[in-house]
Amino acid sequence: MDGASPGQNSAEDENANQQQPAGLEHFHKLLQDARTATSQVDRYKATLEKQVRLNGELCDPETIDIKVRHRPFAVYMKWQSDGKEALYAEGENNGKLVARPTRGLAALKGVWELQPDAPKAMVGCRYPVTEIGLEKMIERVCAYYFEEYQNEIASCDVHQEERDGRQVHIVELTFPSKDESQYSICKYYFDAESKLLYGLELCEWNYEGEPAGIAEKFVYRDIDAEQIPDDNEFRVDHPKYSLVSKR
Known part of the structure; x- marks a missing residue:
């Protein structure tokens, strides 16, 4: 008789679940929920x-006030440390980034x-200004884990904790070697209420x-999508x- 034994299907289901x-x-x-949100x-x-x-050197941390519009893409940035400004708006200013440095010889030129x-x-920078923002970040992460990285040998820990008064899902992936991933440890931060991916921290080899230490860290705090x-x-x-x- 070709029928499966009573416990066979459940065993097969269990094996299928263990595949991931x-x-x-x-x-x-x-990630899917964050992309939708x-x-x-x-x-x-x-x-x-x-x-x-x-180039092997860890840059100083930066804190930047930003305004982002997804379509058409635009971003305004002002650095808290020195007041430097930059703005990029798709289809405007001849497609160029407009910036005003406030330090060094570059400041002498003005804009x-x-x-x-x-x-x-x-x-x-590791990415051009056109890659700034929550949408670009979730696109890069989803592209990597859903399209590029096909192995399932990373150790993955998911837990929830309170940070800055909000519940956060923290995902930490640990990879066995640089042959499997360009990063050794990857941390991702998801806001439990909004479901947004609001930060990541990637460590190198x-x-x-x-x-080894940080390769890149991007965390978007105090996200305000109401007073837009x-x-x-x-x-x-x-x-x-x-x-x-002014010239």
Whole structure:
């Protein structure tokens, strides 16, 4: 008789469930929910905490007040440390990043207009300004885990805790070697209420192939999608900005 024994189907189901560890399955669900939640946010204000490693050197942490509009894409940034400003608006300003440095020789020129991926625009950055924001972040993470990374050998821990008065799902993936991933440890932060992916911290490998320090850290805090910026706040001639050349 070809029928399965009473316990066979349940055993097969159990084996199927074991093909994807529970932690990874939970992580994928958080990513899907975050992508859906982010698609419902058109524009917002936030504070970006950023730190990256470039050419083996860990840059100083930066805290930046930002305003983001998803469509058409636009972002305004003002650094809390020195008042530096930058604005990029898709389809405006000849497609250029408009910036006003406040330190060093660059400040003497006043307002700069640069291609988003120009070397001067990329100083201290791992990504061009066109990749700033929650939507771009969730797109990169989903593209990696749903399209590029097909292995399931990472150790994945998912837990929930309170941070800054909010409940947060924290996902930590640990990879066995740099042959499996360019990062050794990846942490992702999901707000339990809004479901947004609001931060990540990726650690690299050292020259001996051992887990090392931060490669990149991006955390968006105090996200405000209610008191949203209007279109005038993505114009260089906004009266509160200093992005119009005086010459």
